Amino acid sequence: MPEDKEKDYWVGFDLGGTKMLAAVFDAKFKQLGSERKKTKGHLGVEAGLERMIGTIRSALEEADIDDTQLLGIGVGCPGPLDLARGVILEAPNLGWENAPVKKTLEKEFGCPTVIANDVDTGVFGEYRFGAGKNERCVLGIFPGTGVGGGCVYEGRIFRGKTMSCMEIGHMQLLADGPRSGTGQAGSLEAVASRLAIAGQAAQAAFRGQAPYLREQVGTDISKIRSGVLAAAIENGDRVIKQIIVDAANHIGIALAGAIHLLAPDVVVLGGGLVEAMPELIVETVNKSVRKHLLPSFLDTFEVVAAELADDATIKGAAAWAEVEFRETDSKS
Amino acid sequence: MPEDKEKDYWVGFDLGGTKMLAAVFDAKFKQLGSERKKTKGHLGVEAGLERMIGTIRSALEEADIDDTQLLGIGVGCPGPLDLARGVILEAPNLGWENAPVKKTLEKEFGCPTVIANDVDTGVFGEYRFGAGKNERCVLGIFPGTGVGGGCVYEGRIFRGKTMSCMEIGHMQLLADGPRSGTGQAGSLEAVASRLAIAGQAAQAAFRGQAPYLREQVGTDISKIRSGVLAAAIENGDRVIKQIIVDAANHIGIALAGAIHLLAPDVVVLGGGLVEAMPELIVETVNKSVRKHLLPSFLDTFEVVAAELADDATIKGAAAWAEVEFRETDSKS
Numbered sequence: 220m221p222e223d224k225e226k227d228y229w230v231g232f233d234l235g236g237t238k239m240l241a242a243v244f245d246a247k248f249k250q251l252g253s254e255r256k257k258t259k260g261h262l263g264v265e266a267g268l269e270r271m272i273g274t275i276r277s278a279l280e281e282a283d284i285d286d287t288q289l290l291g292i293g294v295g296c297p298g299p300l301d302l303a304r305g306v307i308l309e310a311p312n313l314g315w316e317n318a319p320v321k322k323t324l325e326k327e328f329g330c331p332t333v334i335a336n337d338v339d340t341g342v343f344g345e346y347r348f349g350a351g352k353n354e355r356c357v358l359g360i361f362p363g364t365g366v367g368g369g370c371v372y373e374g375r376i377f378r379g380k381t382m383s384c385m386e387i388g389h390m391q392l393l394a395d396g397p398r399s400g401t402g403q404a405g406s407l408e409a410v411a412s413r414l415a416i417a418g419q420a421a422q423a424a425f426r427g428q429a430p431y432l433r434e435q436v437g438t439d440i441s442k443i444r445s446g447v448l449a450a451a452i453e454n455g456d457r458v459i460k461q462i463i464v465d466a467a468n469h470i471g472i473a474l475a476g477a478i479h480l481l482a483p484d485v486v487v488l489g490g491g492l493v494e495a496m497p498e499l500i501v502e503t504v505n506k507s508v509r510k511h512l513l514p515s516f517l518d519t520f521e522v523v524a525a526e527l528a529d530d531a532t533i534k535g536a537a538a539w540a541e542v543e544f545r546e547t548d549s550k551s
Numbered sequence: 552m553p554e555d556k557e558k559d560y561w562v563g564f565d566l567g568g569t570k571m572l573a574a575v576f577d578a579k580f581k582q583l584g585s586e587r588k589k590t591k592g593h594l595g596v597e598a599g600l601e602r603m604i605g606t607i608r609s610a611l612e613e614a615d616i617d618d619t620q621l622l623g624i625g626v627g628c629p630g631p632l633d634l635a636r637g638v639i640l641e642a643p644n645l646g647w648e649n650a651p652v653k654k655t656l657e658k659e660f661g662c663p664t665v666i667a668n669d670v671d672t673g674v675f676g677e678y679r680f681g682a683g684k685n686e687r688c689v690l691g692i693f694p695g696t697g698v699g700g701g702c703v704y705e706g707r708i709f710r711g712k713t714m715s716c717m718e719i720g721h722m723q724l725l726a727d728g729p730r731s732g733t734g735q736a737g738s739l740e741a742v743a744s745r746l747a748i749a750g751q752a753a754q755a756a757f758r759g760q761a762p763y764l765r766e767q768v769g770t771d772i773s774k775i776r777s778g779v780l781a782a783a784i785e786n787g788d789r790v791i792k793q794i795i796v797d798a799a800n801h802i803g804i805a806l807a808g809a810i811h812l813l814a815p816d817v818v819v820l821g822g823g824l825v826e827a828m829p830e831l832i833v834e835t836v837n838k839s840v841r842k843h844l845l846p847s848f849l850d851t852f853e854v855v856a857a858e859l860a861d862d863a864t865i866k867g868a869a870a871w872a873e874v875e876f877r878e879t880d881s882k883s
Contacts, residue, residue: 299847308847379814386811479718482711515631515640
């Protein structure tokens with residue numbers, strides 16, 4: 220490597236339930252290269268970590284950056300996590316347990332690596348670059364395969380001691396409601412995740428109440444994704460709209476609980492479902508949450524749609540690595 | 552005043568639903584004098600502020616400290632509050648609105664005054680001097696006339712921008728449950744505050760199911776306080792025990808939601824009810840909360856009883872004034 224090569228680059232990584240993304244950024248967070256692969260969680264932890272390395276290698280190659288030019292890697296992961304050791308403790312939607320992400324990537328790329336909850340890094344991205352720019356307290360809710368939450372409080376990700384937090388999807392709404400993937404009865408995730416919505420939409424399609432959806436994708440929930448749900452609503456499947464409204468109402472109830480605790484200034488709603496129908500979901504959540512709040516909270520926050528889409532997590536993860544490792548540098 | 556008089560004293564104040572307390576502390580938080588009066592919220596804001604001034608005057612007199620020796624006053628108030636302006640926006644249990652506490656006390660005593668939610672100051676007291684000493688994240692829950700919550704995160708009270716937060720009593724548990732004093736249907740406060748418990752206990756007494764309680768205080772809920780509830784349980788009123796257990800179970804459900812968001816290291820339960828029957832309530836809440844958590848959260852926290860009783864809020868309020876005003880000094 221020529222000695223004059225600049226060493227001021229960051230990698231952001233987004234390990235999602237269905238896809239993984241890596242991107243390389245310069246010091247001003249301009250994106251220089253990226254790569255996307257399917258996650259294939261069912262292949263297990265070891266194969267998954269290999270896929271992560273390969274994805275980062277491809278992004279570095281596209282950006283024409285060597286390992287030695289990296290200042291750090293930030294990884295947004297599904298939780299719960301052991302943040303100190305950089306291990307994914309359990310990721311039910313991937314079927315993973317005890318995945319040593321930090322150790323694996325530090326060994327491979329020779330630079331410091333920080334992991335954080337993927338929603339936390341997404342909210343941090345929206346806080347630094349998007350819909351919650353520089354606000355004192357930003358709460359993010361991302362309905363996806365599950366329903367994730369994250370909070371940036373006074374410039375930093377709000378965190379647990381050895382694990383993530385803001386697990387809004389696991390707040391209980393219904394005493395004896397349906398179970399989510401983690402076995403919690405009546406949790407928000409069990410009634411308002413994209414999976415839960417797809418499960419209800421498939422039943423409507425099966426019963427013949429959602430003819431457009433049935434014609435497009437049948438009754439297989441793995442084919443009932445955000446885009447086709449939005450298209451079904453536009454094409455007159457009114458029961459699908461009601462399913463989305465019900466889910467958004469439930470998000471509003473859980474959000475009211477979170478607002479009573481955290482008093483955020485901005486609530487950012489993101490993820491594929493929200494991107495596919497931002498107005499319907501943002502408006503419905505906004506109405507629902509206000510039915511369940513103390514009056515004095517009503518004028519203290521805004522509910523807005525995320526602005527960065529898939530970029531939020533990778534860009535936020537890279538920016539969070541900068542917060543962690545620039546600070547460590549300045550202390551030493 | 553002689554010129555050599557030391558100026559290193561703090562006043563802590565606890566404005567409760569039924570009583571108000573003031574205490575004077577030296578720099579090491581040794582208590583030098585105190586006073587207690589009934590709050591008499593029904594007399595209104597102006598009379599209430601006069602009573603506060605009188606209570607502080609009496610405590611100063613007992614401590615033999617002049618106004619000019621005070622570095623600051625910290626006041627724990629029922630919320631929601633406008634922290635920046637130091638105003639109680641609404642205190643439903645007092646019937647107060649827009650009470651200018653900070654301005655009134657600063658004018659009277661000539662020293663800086665900070666207000667905070669009374670539970671926040673209580674939790675700060677437990678964090679500095681009691682059951683959550685120096686822990687990274689302490690969540691407090693104080694079932695009283697309502698059900699208050701507070702959080703000390705990395706050494707500071709977690710706060711909203713212009714108001715308090717951690718209003719765990721207003722989290723919704725039951726979609727169409729009973730209403731609390733603030734009109735929230737199915738909130739924790741509506742099913743687990745001391746008032747809600749007293750309401751149920753009075754019904755049991757009326758129906759003849761709680762003979763000891765009925766004999767002691769009849770069916771007037773203003774006489775059904777924590778001590779007599781504990782005595783009723785000891786004297787065989789099993790239905791009273793069930794009412795307390797039900798309330799503690801509901802606290803556990805709301806607490807699970809809060810733990811999923813905040814991932815605290817210690818959960819401190821305090822207030823009169825808990826003091827009257829700490830084992831029953833702590834154990835029941837501890838069992839209940841663990842039924843509603845993701846497995847990875849189970850070993851991350853302890854549930855403990857508060858240690859400082861009535862001292863928590865006054866001592867915490869004084870210590871919080873020190874954090875606020877010593878820091879301001881060092882910055883200027």
